[in-house]
Amino acid sequence: GAGVSQSPRYKVTKRGQDVALRCDPISGHVSLYWYRQALGQGPEFLTYFNYEAQQDKSGLPNDRFSAERPEGSISTLTIQRTEQRDSAMYRCASSLAKGALDYGYTFGSGTRLTVV
Amino acid sequence: AQKVTQAQTEISVVEKEDVTLDCVYETRDTTYYLFWYKQPPSGELVFLIRRNSFDEQNEISGRYSWNFQKSTSSFNFTITASQVVDSAVYFCALSRMETNAGKSTFGDGTTLTVKP
Numbered sequence: 454g455a456g457v458s459q460s461p462r463y464k465v466t467k468r469g470q471d472v473a474l475r476c477d478p479i480s481g482h483v484s485l486y487w488y489r490q491a492l493g494q495g496p497e498f499l500t501y502f503n504y505e506a507q508q509d510k511s512g513l514p515n516d517r518f519s520a521e522r523p524e525g526s527i528s529t530l531t532i533q534r535t536e537q538r539d540s541a542m543y544r545c546a547s548s549l550a551k552g553a554l555d556y557g558y559t560f561g562s563g564t565r566l567t568v569v
Numbered sequence: 570a571q572k573v574t575q576a577q578t579e580i581s582v583v584e585k586e587d588v589t590l591d592c593v594y595e596t597r598d599t600t601y602y603l604f605w606y607k608q609p610p611s612g613e614l615v616f617l618i619r620r621n622s623f624d625e626q627n628e629i630s631g632r633y634s635w636n637f638q639k640s641t642s643s644f645n646f647t648i649t650a651s652q653v654v655d656s657a658v659y660f661c662a663l664s665r666m667e668t669n670a671g672k673s674t675f676g677d678g679t680t681l682t683v684k685p
Binding site for chain 1: 573604606612613614615616618619660662671672673674675676677678
């Protein structure tokens with residue numbers, strides 16, 4: 454597509470429920486990244502993929518968080534048994550270069566997750 | 570570990586004033602990338618510039634200029650003759666330069682308000 458598309462735009466869920474956040478990167482972009490941004494803070498790295506391979510998941514807070522990109526295109530970030538502290542803006546980004554960030558990220562509009 | 574510090578939380582200027590946003594970083598790597606991103610009130614994150622650690626030439630793009638000084642680990646951003654449309658949160662970020670080092674470390678941002 455023309456840009457990085459994320460869905461849903463807003464998600465309100467009850468504590469304890471599972472949520473799945475979707476990211477559709479720019480066509481042809483090799484690398485895909487997930488970041489989380491709390492209010493008043495900068496984006497915090499969660500994980501990233503080159504093609505379908507998850508290269509780094511060191512930023513995932515705990516084992517309730519997981520991500521996949523099975524065909525090297527669309528990615529899903531799943532949060533199981535959500536907690537209120539998971540409430541944040543979840544941002545997806547993609548880049549043309551393989552991890553080297555030659556051109557910086559192109560970010561999607563994000564998914565605002567609210568856990569009540 | 571990498572760290573980016575944007576000491577100025579908020580800056581307010583009057584239109585046509587020049588303003589400089591500070592960014593100081595910490596890294597043990599000898600080669601790295603530095604970035605600036607803009608987050609306007611609409612919420613998206615927009616890539617502005619990337620610099621390589623081995624290229625200390627200052628860069629100018631229209632009213633924007635960037636001053637990279639490796640000796641002081643700083644990568645400051647100056648907007649000349651500011652305009653109301655420059656009002657946004659600006660983030661500085663740092664990334665390793667290795668092939669698979671995809672993640673960036675962001676500062677917490679500086680909120681710039683330009684008043685008419």
